[in-house]
Amino acid sequence: MVGPRSDAMSYSFKSSDADVAAGLRRIAGEQLDTALAALEIGRGTDDDMHERIHTARKSAKKVRGLLRLVRPAFPDYKAENRAFRDAARVLSPMRDLTARIESYDWLTERYSDALDRRRTGPFRAELTRDRTTAEGGNEITDRMMTMADAVRAIRQRVDDWTLAEKDWDALGPGMAKTYDRARGAMAVAADTGAADDMHDWRKRVKYHWYHARLLKKTWPVMMDAHRDAADTLSELLGDEHDLVELDKRLGRATIADDIAQQLRGIIVDERKRLGSLAFSQGAFLLAEKPKPLVKRWGTWWGLWREGA
Incomplete structure (x- = not known):
């Protein structure tokens, strides 16, 4: 699972950005739009729901990383960072359940010569049931809608973000x-x-x-x-x-x-x-x-x- 990942070109400052503040607003807006698209209910199938949850949470984390870069120069840092943290936290339990399954799979693959999967298999089934149970009813869609509402509120504020410093000082x-x-x-x-x-x-x-x-x-x-x-x-x-x-x-x-x-x-x-x-x-x-x-x-x- 270790190795460099692909790097979307939009997640970076560009020479065409008028200044740091303009780049901040552009990058944040792009990431929030990506999160909102991933959280759209009825989009795609149940099979890719977990990937969409992962995408939404990654986008939120990218914006938090962006905010930390401009933190000393961003007057609204504390409020906006808290808003992003709380928004992403809504879906954390769902992502954690998927991460357990992925961790089990790569671990048992790596140690396939030492482990008898016929005997570890029931544990894998338990991990799957954990996630299936959590998906029961409307819980997962309710959580996605809750995060989407929070992200949408933040998105409406992005165009008003300003910085107290300019250029590298920011x-x-x-x-x-x-x-x-x-x-x-x-x-x-x-x-x-x-x-x-x-x-x-x-x-x-x-x-x-x-x-x-x-x-x-x-x-x-x-x-x-x-x-x-x-x-x-x-x-x-x-x-x-x-x-x-x-x-x-x-x-x-x-x-x-x-x-x-x-x-x-x-x-x-x-x-x-x-x-x-x-x-x-x-x-x-x-x-x-x-x-x-x-x-x-x-x-x-x-x-x-x-x-x-």
Whole structure:
């Protein structure tokens, strides 16, 4: 599951943006329109509903990443960030149920030689039933409609968003704060190894990945490599977190104790493997202190905006 993902070209500042504020409004509007299209009831089939939920939540997270980039210069940051967080949270339980299934599938595929799927299969069936039960009645459509209403309200405010700073002064401080927090979260996770600290590190890394994507056009040959490295680290940490959640559900599984213990042992081993890879990747990605990184990216931004 680990590896660089495709990167929609619209999720970045463009040279045609009149200024940072114009780019902020354009990018946010595009992502919110994508979320609203995905949340449209009656669109597509039940088979792609989970992908549409995933798309809607990803779009909301992209906007939160965008807001964190301009956070110090955005007067409405706290209110709008809270609105996005609450909107995406409505569908979190549905996405989590799907993530458990996906995590089980790639884990059992990776360890197919060690696991007897005839004996782990009942656990897979339980995961499917969990999701099917949650989809019963109108709950899933009600949740999608609730999120759509929240996103629609935010969309109506986007055209009025303004920034207190201009150019790199509107971007550099937020980028520095996010990057510094990612470095700090890595240090905490390395010290404790706790699942919650690993998850917090992942969230910080993901915001930094969003920032690399948003600024990727400043110097693509350099930014693409950094973006892909941040993406890989985010995926490693995401897979590790999904295993934590799968392990929690395994504690309630009605399968034989010996197969549950074997599966849990594999989860523990795989979490260690992913964690080791993540710390190795993070050591390189987050090696530099914030000040020189921000200065370099700011220089690239300036040259790009000047048309160099």
